Amino acid sequence: MENLQNEKPQWYVLQTLSGYEKMVQNNLRTMVENNNLQDYIVDIAVPEEEEITEKNGKKKVVMRRKYPCYVFIKMVYTKHVWYMVTQTRGVTCFCGPQGRPVPITDEEVKRNQLEVITADDIEFKVGDQVEVLAGALKDFVGEVKEINFETQKVKVIVSMFGRETPVDIEFINIKKINA
Secondary structure: OOOOOOOOOEEEEEEEOOOOHHHHHHHHHHHHHHOOOOOOEEEEEOOEEEEEEEEOOEEEEEEEEOOOOEEEEEEOOOHHHHHHHHOOOOEEEEOOHHHOOOOOOHHHHHHOOOOOOOOOOOOOOOOOEEEEOOOOOOOOEEEEEEEEOOOOEEEEEEEEOOEEEEEEEEHHHEEEOOO
């Protein structure tokens, strides 16, 4: 195996067969365990989001894949690891030129919530003024009232129609306003 002393694991995107995302995730975990690759392959994720569906007048919350046919993998790239991953059942290729992996940016990692954000990673605290960066409240300004690291959301009080309204917003969708 190649030397990985200074190598830092990075996130890459794998393309899979349609509907095989969870199977690929399980197959990769088994392959990592069987081949002792824990130092090379650190994490495997299939991003999902809650969706509310209505059937026969009843609302139901279901988990939907954000990116059908794609699996995210945090690994140290070596030719051996590339070979092992691409030979895993259900994997078609890495996303990148000629099927060679290209790591995704830190911004994409945050946007897809692939890693848990800790207190050291955020720039705001309770009482700070923040701007909403995305969603229905884009460009609104409010005050942080509560930070929940478990759900990765912040309760922000914004002024809508002359009323103070609390809203839950994901960490990545707000930015501290420098005074």
